[in-house]
Amino acid sequence: MVLIVVVILGGLFVAADRIAVSVAENKAAERAAATQGLDSRPKVSIEGFPFLTQVLWGKLDDVKVSAHDIAAGEGGRTLRIDSFHADLHGVRLSGDYSRAVADSADGLAFVTYADLSKAAPTGTSVVYAGRRSDGRTMVKLTGGFMGARLSVLSEVSVRGADEIGLHAERLPEAFTALGLEDELRQQIDFTTRLTHLPEGISLTSVTATPDGISVAAGGKHVVLAG
Incomplete structure (x- = not known):
């Protein structure tokens, strides 16, 4: 009986944890879009388990962000970024989770010819x-x-x-x-x-490929939201 109760409670905890992380990912995507001035929400994936324990400590181990079809450029010259992927490490939460700043991050943008x-x-x-x-x-x-x-x-x-x-x-x-x-x-x-691109991210290198140019970026104290 005790084992059955433990299994049930464990299942409920996992379910609650997964629901919480899904809600957090959606909210983070909305705030990231507003912070970076994007026309559409990026995809945010909060890695690691359990999520609730990470929230309790106020820091997420690893957060992945993906965005597509970004209208970049300025001064009447628009450059479309086909895709952007970033991996943020040590994301600190503050301001009732309205602000998220990563200790470090690296990313990759792709632009077609x-x-x-x-x-x-x-x-x-x-x-x-x-x-x-x-x-x-x-x-x-x-x-x-x-x-x-x-x-x-x-x-x-x-x-x-x-x-x-x-x-x-x-x-x-x-x-x-x-x-x-x-x-x-x-x-x-x-x-x-x-x-x-997120505040704190700087371009580091660019490589031409047969399909387009791949631009690497990285930085510290990178602002995901807020």
Whole structure:
């Protein structure tokens, strides 16, 4: 009889714990969307068991966040982030659970070449150009300049906490010989921001893949909500 009671109570505790974590995940998703200015709610998954014990201590071991179709960028130049995934560690809760700040976090954003081309200067397309022997990944930009059609190889790099930039490795001699390098780079080189990322997250690296660019990010004291 005692064993049966223990099993029943254990089952009720697990059920209550899972219900509580589901409610918390939904509330966290709503607050995260409001905090980051997202058009739709991200998916929030609170890892670890039991959840109620973690809440009692005011700190969650691991929280995973996923979002898709994020309209980033600024100044009339929009960059669509196809997907963003973040893993937050040591998430401290405060303010009646309205604020959640992680001790540390790492994430990965993915941008397709179609979306990167839309953020590029008008008439410029971006495609994958392969990997160099030194490990660098390259993209090819094709666009028009002074009535001519040209293509250049560029490397995508992190330019700031939330910026990535494309810089042509070498320009056609036909233009540089005429002293048109600055004018051409204004057309073919560009930077763009990845906005709506959690506060405290900074871009760390970017890699070109056959399908798009993968941007890694990380940080400490990262604000999920509040």
